[in-house]
Ligand SMILES: [Zn+2]
């Protein structure tokens with residue numbers, strides 16, 4: 001997958017007719033250059049250090065644009081907040097234990113069989129990117 005850079009995302013948002021304010025560019029850079037998942041709250045805190053007047057809804061709205069344009073994934077990993085991840089780094093899924101809260105990563109290929117089946121049986125090309133799968137981890141299963 002082509003790396004998602006802040007410049008590429010900025011150009012694309014501009015092509016879609018959105019105005020690129022310095023605040024918005026800082027949000028783009030902060031999320032797309034991060035190797036970890038970030039929440040809109042994290043980004044808001046970061047951007048606020050340079051632009052104290054930015055509103056949370058500006059940050060949230062920018063993340064929605066980036067999601068709709070296909071640059072970031074938006075996943076609820078169980079904390080009740082959306083976690084954003086650049087799509088080129090979101091080539092994994094998460095196993096989230098509802099017993100102890102442990103989060104593990106599994107490789108993207110775990111859904112290959114399901115994807116094939118959906119295509120063959122339903123003619124459906126499923127987008128299965130960066131899933132949060134809830135359940136119970138090995139330790140919690142042993143304990144119960
Ligand atoms: Zn992830």
Ligand SMILES: [Zn+2]
Nearest residue numbers: 097100137140
């Ligand atoms: Zn557990």
